[in-house]
Amino acid sequence: xxxxxxxxxxxITLNSGRIITLHEIYQDLTYSSLLEGxxxxxxxxxxxxxxxxxxxxxxxxxxIPHIIRPVEKPIxxxxxxxxxxxxxxxxxDGPSELPxxxxxxxxxxxxxxxxxxFSYLTIIWFQNKWIMPIDKYILEKIKLINWDKYAQDxxx
Numbered sequence: 001x002x003x004x005x006x007x008x009x010x011x012i013t014l015n016s017g018r019i020i021t022l023h024e025i026y027q028d029l030t031y032s033s034l035l036e037g038x039x040x041x042x043x044x045x046x047x048x049x050x051x052x053x054x055x056x057x058x059x060x061x062x063x064i065p066h067i068i069r070p071v072e073k074p075i076x077x078x079x080x081x082x083x084x085x086x087x088x089x090x091x092x093d094g095p096s097e098l099p100x101x102x103x104x105x106x107x108x109x110x111x112x113x114x115x116x117x118f119s120y121l122t123i124i125w126f127q128n129k130w131i132m133p134i135d136k137y138i139l140e141k142i143k144l145i146n147w148d149k150y151a152q153d154x155x156x
């Protein structure tokens with residue numbers, strides 16, 4: 001094994017049998033920019049597009065990201081009549097949240113087209129704990145990705 005090779009624990013075998021390897025990851029708190037109040041459906045709709053921008057800023061070479069859509073859950077809390085009316089005017093039910101950690105990663109694998117050296121794909125997902133490990137639900141979603149369709153070939 002070469003010293004620059006990533007650890008075996010960073011490898012994932014997709015359902016197709018292709019092996020991909022985590023080469024780069026950026027993580028942040030999903031709501032690090034929320035200064036006050038509770039997140040809601042409208043705020044949450046901004047999170048994924050912002051994660052795509054972050055991928056371009058933070059990763060060395062990002063592809064068009066493959067998004068594993070986060071599951072939004074209502075926040076159970078006592079809401080004042082004023083806030084109930086406010087949410088009603090916005091057309092939403094109330095506060096809701098996404099998983100707490102935003103993960104933006106580049107994975108690499110063997111080339112798709114033999115004229116290239118390797119292929120890679122940026123994947124964005126959300127989970128409640130810092131990695132490693134990747135949340136089991138997310139890992140199953142990653143294993144379903146059609147690598148040949150979404151990944152990009154490249155040369156060194």
